[in-house]
Amino acid sequence: MKRLHRTDLFTWSQFREPLNIDFNATLWTRPGGNVLIDPLALSAHDQKHLEELGGAAFVIITNSMHVRAASEHPKAQLFGPRAEKDNFPVKCSRWLGDGEEVFPGLIAYELDGSKTPGELALVLDGTTLITGDLIRAHRADTLGLLKPEQNLKDKQAALASIQRVMKLHPGIEHIVVGDGWHCFCRAKVLLERLLTEG
Numbered sequence: 751m752k753r754l755h756r757t758d759l760f761t762w763s764q765f766r767e768p769l770n771i772d773f774n775a776t777l778w779t780r781p782g783g784n785v786l787i788d789p790l791a792l793s794a795h796d797q798k799h800l801e802e803l804g805g806a807a808f809v810i811i812t813n814s815m816h817v818r819a820a821s822e823h824p825k826a827q828l829f830g831p832r833a834e835k836d837n838f839p840v841k842c843s844r845w846l847g848d849g850e851e852v853f854p855g856l857i858a859y860e861l862d863g864s865k866t867p868g869e870l871a872l873v874l875d876g877t878t879l880i881t882g883d884l885i886r887a888h889r890a891d892t893l894g895l896l897k898p899e900q901n902l903k904d905k906q907a908a909l910a911s912i913q914r915v916m917k918l919h920p921g922i923e924h925i926v927v928g929d930g931w932h933c934f935c936r937a938k939v940l941l942e943r944l945l946t947e948g
Contacts, residue, residue, distance in 0.1 A: 751777060751799050755924050755934045756878070760803075762796050771888055771930045775818070776880055782853065783807025786823065787872065787880055788816040788928050810852065812882025813866040814839055816928060833860060833868020846870055859915050863908030865901035871915060878924045879915070879937065884908055885944070887930035893944045894930075909945055916941055 751760040758779045763772035776787040777800065784800075785808045792800060800806065806826045811817055814834050820826075821840070829852065830842040846852060848860040848868075855875045860868040864884040872880040879885075884896050895909075896902040916922065922941070925933040933940055 751796050754926065754932065759874075759878070759926070760799075761926065761932070762790060762792065764790050766929075769888070769929070771886070773818075774926070774928055774930075774932070776926055777803070777806075778856070778874070779803050780853065785810060785853070785856075786820075786826065788812055788882060789819050789823065791819040791822065808853075810846070810858075810870070810872065811840070811842070812870040812872075812928065813864065815866060816882050831860065831866070831868045831870045834866060859911075859918075861908065861911040861915075863902065863904035863906070863911065864896060865903060873915065873919050873922065876919050876921045878926060879919075879922050879941075880926045882928045885912065885925070885927060887925075887927050887933060890931045891933070891936075891940070893925070893927075893933065893940045895944070895948065905948060909948065912941065913945055916945075 751762045760777040763774045766773050775790040778785040784806050786806045787810045806823045809820050809826045810829045828842040829844045830838050832845040832847040835845045846858040850858045852858050857873045859871045861884050923937050925937045
C-alpha cells in the first residue's frame with residue numbers, strides 16, 4: 751500500500767480501463783482498530799502490509815456500488831449508508847447518517863444527487879475529505895462530478911451537498927477520492943472551482 755499525506759493513511763488502487771482512471775481504497779490506522787474505506791481486493795503484498803499494520807477492525811462502505819471486496823474482511827465490522835439500509839447488498843452492523851461521528855476525528859456526511867441515495871463522504875480531523883463516487887478526479891489537479899451518463903441523479907443537489915460540507919469544514923486541505931487522482935494540496939481551491947464550473 752502507498753502512504754498518503756498522513757502517516758496513518760494508506761491507499762491501494764486498481765486501474766479501471768473503461769474509465770482510464772484508478773479505483774482507490776483507503777486504510778486509516780488508529781489505536782482503536784484500523785478502518786478500511788471502500789476496500790478493493792488486496793494483492794498478496796498489500797495483504798501482508800495490512801496484517802503488519804494490525805489488520806482491519808472496521809470497513810466503511812460509502813455506497814452500494816462500492817461494496818467491492820468488503821467480504822474479504824470477515825472479522826471486520828461493516829458500516830454502510832443509512833439511506834440505503836433497506837436494500838443494501840451486504841449486512842452491516844452500523845448504519846451511518848449525516849453529521850455522525852463515526853470515530854473520534856472522523857465525521858460522516860450524506861451527499862445528495864449521486865447515483866445512490868445518501869452516499870457518504872468522510873471528513874478526517876477537519877482537514878481531509880474522503881469521497882466515494884460523487885467527487886472524483888479524472889485528471890491530476892482537478893476535481894469533477896459523477897457524470898449524468900454514470901447515473902448522476904441531481905447535479906444541483908450534489909453541488910449543494912458539497913458546498914454544505916465545505917462550510918462545515920473550511921479547513922479541508924486534502925481530498926482522498928474513491929475514483930481517480932487524490933488531491934494533496936489546494937483542496938479548497940479545487941472544490942470552489944468544482945462548485946463554480948460544475
